[in-house]
Amino acid sequence: MRFWLLKSEPDVFGFADLVRVGREPWNGVRNYQARNFLREMREGDLCLFYHSNARPAGVAGVARVCRAAYADDLQFKPDSKYFDPKSSVDAPRWSMVDVEPLIAFPQVVSLDALRGMAEWEASALTRRGSRLSVLPVEPEAFWATLDAAGLSLDEVAGLS
DNA sequence: GCCAACGTTGGC
DNA sequence: GCCAACGTTGGC
Known part of the structure; x- marks a missing residue:
């Protein structure tokens, strides 16, 4: 199993929204590096759900990949802001995965807190x-x- | 293939 | 709201 981090603006779609809907296609990613990571995801992989443009910015919970990468439908919809006229059904340019909520953190683990952890030093996130x-x-x-969220690791391991 | 201009992201 | 950093676009 691999671990990932997904950014989302809570004003647009926060972890509470994921809990509310139960399952969500992670569409609208239009960056090649990010897309390539989406394509590496496998069902069962765990994702830290990161709130960007938030106060504080940080990790709000854990989601699980419940469907591996498939074509992002928005790239074919002319009305969507994510429409890509250069993409085709035969060779879709953009991908998405489905995610479902696993654990809501009692409180957000802030970017500031992450920057204070040696384990996060090498990550692109804190750069x-x-x-x-x-x-x-x-x-x-x-x-x-x-651990910083105050969750028992054994308990979480049991969930995943 | 270079690079300036532009749009977007995202912390603060 | 500001602005630094970054990715993309498009003229040449």
Whole structure:
């Protein structure tokens, strides 16, 4: 199993929204590096759900990949802001996965807190100016984040 | 293939 | 709201 981080603006779609809907296609990713990571995801992989443009910015919970990458439907919809006229059904340019909520953190583990953890030092997330919205997370960083959220690691391991 | 201009992201 | 950082576009 691999670990990932997904960014979302809570004003648009936060972890509470994921809990409300139960399952969500992670569409609208229009960056090649992020897309490539989406395509590496497998069902059962765990994702830290990161709130960007929030106060504080940080990880709000854990989601699970419940469907591996498939074509992002919005790229074919002319009315969508994510429409891509250069993409085709035969060779879709953009992909999405489906995710479902697993654990809501009692409180957000802030970006500030992550920056204070040695496990996050090498990550693109904590690098200044990083805008990547889908990125891999080292297992150590994943578990350190859950620990910082006050969650029992054994309990979480049992869930996943 | 270079690079300036532009639009977007996202912390603050 | 500001603005630094970054990715993309398009003229040449």
